[in-house]
Amino acid sequence: MKEEQFDDLWMRAEAGRYARSLMAEYPGWRRRQRRRVAAAAALVVLAGAALPLLNGVLPLGGADGEYLAAHCNKAGIGEDYWVDLAGDLLAESLEV
Amino acid sequence: MKKLLLIVMLLVWPLALLAQGSLYKQYASRPGLTVAQVDGFKLCDSVRVDVVLLQADDEAAWRRLAVEFGIEGEEGVVSWLADTERPAKRVGWTGRPVLRAVASHARRTLAFYRLDNERQYDALLDYQLYRMKGDKKNKK
Known part of the structure; x- marks a missing residue:
């Protein structure tokens, strides 16, 4: 599956209607979903850790x-x- | 997933350590001392400095500090310019980062104001004069 196809599926799955059927027919769905959630979580953690360093300007x-x-x-x-x-x-x- | 978490932790750990100054870390675990760090202490509208304060919890701990910083036998409030890495060492102003050290025997406290440039040095002197005038006015 190409990245564009996955993005398309992702968008549709996000809408909620096809989430269950997508997960059933494509085993990589959960893996990719976990990656995206982990990347977002990492961004939040990094932003929080960087705040003390901004003390000099904020x-x-x-x-x-x-x-x-x-x-x-x-x-x-x-x-x-x-x-x-x-x-x-x-x-x-x-x-x- | 595990690798990503490991990478995040490795990135966050040094950032958290950087938030604490080396002087604070050096004394924070010493028994008998209360250690505080004030980041961005305001001297005037546009100039701030970082301050580390060491307060001895008892007379014995203060005597130890006094010996370490070479101020035993002195009275009142003592002040000197100190090396950033070795705060007990007296240095002159050369334009490079220094610490303005102030020791008060009555308060059993040592304070170190980090001065990175001449602007901070000047602002510190202005603040001292301003505060001294204000304190005298309040006492009258």
């Missing part, structure tokens, strides 16, 4: 845009605490 987080993202090795301390501390330490370092 304002993704942070109250009032004071910071883009924050994380800590221990739970229970709010992000604002660290952001305030980073600002306070800079101010204190100039005070004599």
Whole structure:
């Protein structure tokens, strides 16, 4: 079966009417369907993983845009605490 | 299907690691330390820097940090320019990426602000002056 023929079958199967008969008469249908679903899933996962890398250009987080993202090795301390501390330490370092 | 999943995992793994700075990773697993990373800390409308903070949970952990960074015996707040790979090493500004290190004995905290260029360096100084003036005004 050529790719164009498969695409045609795919479109028709997507419409729902012929899905069962197509699967029965063409054993490669399930395999190709799985490939397409896996490729779409991989795209979603990659997009999610790439989001942290876009922090430098997209304002993704942070109250009032004071910071883009924050994380800590221990739970229970709010992000604002660290952001305030980073600002306070800079101010204190100039005070004599 | 399995091969595809394996390829995706191999692609995602380094991306996830890149999101954490090396300084954070270096200290995050050390006992007695609370380590935080603030990405894109805003200095002014157009300039941001990444900050890593090390906070000692007790006096013993702070003494260890102080010895490691050569600030034992000093008081108050200490500041220096540090090498990005070896933050205990003092360096001068040459236009190459450096860390502005600030250590506060009272807060038992070390903060490292990564400066990749002169614009960030200038913005950091401006921020310090702005904050200092603001803090003094608030105290009056």
